[in-house]
Amino acid sequence: MKKEDLLSNDFLKQFTSGEELNDFLKQIQKRGIEKILEGELDSHLGYDKHRKSDNSNARNGFTEKKLRTSLGESKIQVPRDRDASFNPMIVPK
Numbered sequence: 001m002k003k004e005d006l007l008s009n010d011f012l013k014q015f016t017s018g019e020e021l022n023d024f025l026k027q028i029q030k031r032g033i034e035k036i037l038e039g040e041l042d043s044h045l046g047y048d049k050h051r052k053s054d055n056s057n058a059r060n061g062f063t064e065k066k067l068r069t070s071l072g073e074s075k076i077q078v079p080r081d082r083d084a085s086f087n088p089m090i091v092p093k
Contacts (some may be wrong), residue, residue, distance in 0.1 A: 026071045033067070034076055036090050041079045044086050057083045067091060 005011060015021040038049070047053040062077040080086060087093060 022071060026069075026074060029069060029071055030067075030074045030076055033090060037076075037079055037088055040088050040090065041081065041086055045081060057081050057085065065091065 012021075015024065041059065042048050045053070045057060045059070046055055049059065058081065060080050060082040062079055064075055065078050067074050067076050076091070078088060078091060
């Protein structure tokens with residue numbers, strides 16, 4: 001799906017209330033932030049997820065964080081590393 005598809009009349013017709021649209025936008029924002037965080041961790045570690053590395057530091061699950069935005073409050077999953085040296089830029093500790 002392309003970004004333009006999200007702006008088509010056919011796609012937008014599925015929302016019957018402002019609340020439904022707001023919930024959808026909130027989910028998009030949450031997923032986007034989580035993907036950016038994963039990219040930041042990839043960059044920090046120097047390798048992509050599911051790739052082999054000689055680096056002793058590795059992914060070590062997630063922590064949950066509440067995030068307040070203009071769309072409301074969301075709980076996001078912030079990835080972490082074993083050395084606890086990952087400090088995300090988009091959502092600081």
